[in-house]
Amino acid sequence: MRFSKAFVPTLKEAPKDAVTPSHVLLLRAGFARMVGAGLYEMLPLGLRVQNNISNIVREEMDATGAQEFRMPALLPADYFKESGRWESFGPTLFRMKDRKDGDYHLGPTHEEIITDLARREISSHKQLPLNLYQIQTKFRDEPRPRAGLLRCREFLMKDAYSFDVSEDAARESYATMRAAYQRIFERLGLDYRIVRADSGAMGGSTSAEFQVLAQTGEDRIVACTQCDFAINLEADETLSEGKPCPECKTPLEQYLGIEGGHIFILGTHYSEKMGAHFAGTDGKQQPLVMGCYGIGISRLVAAAIEQQHDDQGMCWPPSIAPYQVVLCPIGKDETVTAKAEELYTQLREHNIEVLLDDRDTRPGAKFKDADLIGIPHRIVIGAKSLANNQVEYKPRTASEATLVSTSDAVTAVLK
């Protein structure tokens, strides 16, 4: 992509309403704009990151045998009325009427809808286990949307639902999802902890949160530095920083986290309430045993920024960066322009996503924007070094650039 043609409206000053680092940077770097409280436009760079996250999630879900599908976001009220959540969800549910005065709502989560699908379509143990997932916009009329993309009223979520013949089988499905989530969060390049949590209103028996560690996290968690133990302090208020780990006695450390994912075994809560049964090997009807697994995709865009930024801007992990490399030709020297175009072509031939800063602007502005946007690799092409057949290479998080020969520029990025 040529920067001169890209819609990347960067700002020197942050709009005053933005306070949280990710919110400020999303606006300043031209990744997102606000439409209303908890409602954002994802501009091209923001959407590229969000799509990168979605794709990693999709690949790892598919690898477990889960299948992508899609439920409507606009839903008749019948299903939530049947489960009781039409009442219990309260004002958080976006409600509306259709032209025939029927009750409808926008989907905040889809347990009821998929349980209805399951009771219609699953009749035998031979169809199990089954795991279906979707990546879809969810709607919740939060009492207080806040911090940009961290808590929105409309947000992108991956939600998966598993169906099994028994509690034991459900635990296996849960373990599979847990392992898949670990691969997902590893690939996203985020520092995270798997945390025991209060299973809350879902009524589940087993659950874990995937917490992205960040200074601005809303959740207080303590974790062991030696073993895997970690817990949300919401779930156990007797623990705190410095107390011995319940499993290995090492002093616990406290972190702040942003909930990026949550996995549950639901059991037969919804299947019993809604009559989702199947015939077991003995021919007798029994309720499906369910699990559900969420990842807040749009929230992870913000969480990644919260965790990985500095005073100059974003610092994207390469796996989700909007572009891998930014090329900054300096000055109008023809050899510089020609070399920049050559590298631009070369990098793209290696399937590397490149942003060529071909704008007619001073070097300082290019560097500031490159840092702000957080592209992992920067190559500066200047007349002086080019005379020695060299360009400057600098990873976003490095303090100094190094000179590399023009022929090594592509490999510097690749490694």
Add this chain to the structure above:
RNA sequence: CGGGGUGUAGCACAGCCUGGUAGUGCGCAAGCUUUGGGAGCUUGAGGUCGCAGGUUCGAAUCCUGUCGCCCCGACCA
């Protein structure tokens, strides 16, 4: 939903107390000069001062109401 803020150009703000022609910086456009960490000068475009009432000869400014947005708290599968 309680508490606290805040709405004036795309962004950040001043003006309001003490009513009298709508201001500044950044950004944007054009021109000249510049060119390695957000350049300088000149000229220019851009506003129903959140909205609705009221007071007044006259309201961004005073009064009443209302809406939006932000922060803290409560809430948050």
